[in-house]
Amino acid sequence: MPSDGRADARETEREDWDALLDDDATASDAPAADRGDARTRSTGRLAGVRRRVGRLFSVRYFLLASVAALAGLLVGGLVPLVGGITRFVGLAAATFLLGAGFGRRAYLEVALASGLATVAALLVGVLSAGFFPLAADFLARHGVAFALGAGALGVAVGVLGYYFGRDLRAGFTRSL
Incomplete structure (x- = not known):
């Protein structure tokens, strides 16, 4: 053939x-x-x-996924008024592109990078969004729950985006 x-x-x-x-x-x-x-x-x-x-676990894939997740969160957060929602759209888009671009299965790296990047981005957003003593008080009272919830949401969105990207890649590269 x-x-x-x-x-x-x-x-x-x-x-x-x-x-x-x-x-x-x-x-x-x-x-x-x-x-x-x-x-x-x-x-x-x-x-x-x-x-x-x-x-x-591959450290290189983790670093690449971290950069992609942070870039997606940053670009998604640039949309005014609905920045909180579009951050996650940006994260999903970034991990989708990562999944569509690479052939290796790296769900663990993408999940960890997405969770950590989401927590970091949302903590920076909370601390820089208003009056610092109020933000510090909010984090002192609800910081652990906030970080766990944000991390879990970031992991879910990142892994879903990566999964759909890999699925698209598999559909394009499969022989008919």
């Missing part, structure tokens, strides 16, 4: 992005002479945990 040049180019581009953002150091990445040494060196309990955590 002849291969489509455009499909090969898309696959190569996806592999390039995945290779750029992949920070999982595996033994197969090492030169042939070092593979045996890497396996014998990393036989302890912590090495096994590091390998499993490396597959579950």
Whole structure:
């Protein structure tokens, strides 16, 4: 079956992005002479945990997702009058683009980045929105509940946006 040049180019581009953002150091990445040494060196309990955590969580994807989430919250917050609602629309749009742009599943990174970015953006908004002593008093009384609620909402919106972006990507890249 002849291969489509455009499909090969898309696959190569996806592999390039995945290779750029992949920070999982595996033994197969090492030169042939070092593979045996890497396996014998990393036989302890912590090495096994590091390998499993490396597959579950990528710091590079987390940083990329954090930048995207903060940018989405910032751009969404620029809309006057309804900035609180449009912040979350911006977050969903940013994580949607992130999901549509990258082939690797990174729900954990996106969820953590979206939650932390939402809490940070809303705390800065509360502290800069009015009279500082009132904002500080509000945070002293309701800060933990406010942060948990904002973080949970940010996680939900970010993961939904990422999911729909990945779904769109899967629909475009699937063979008919």
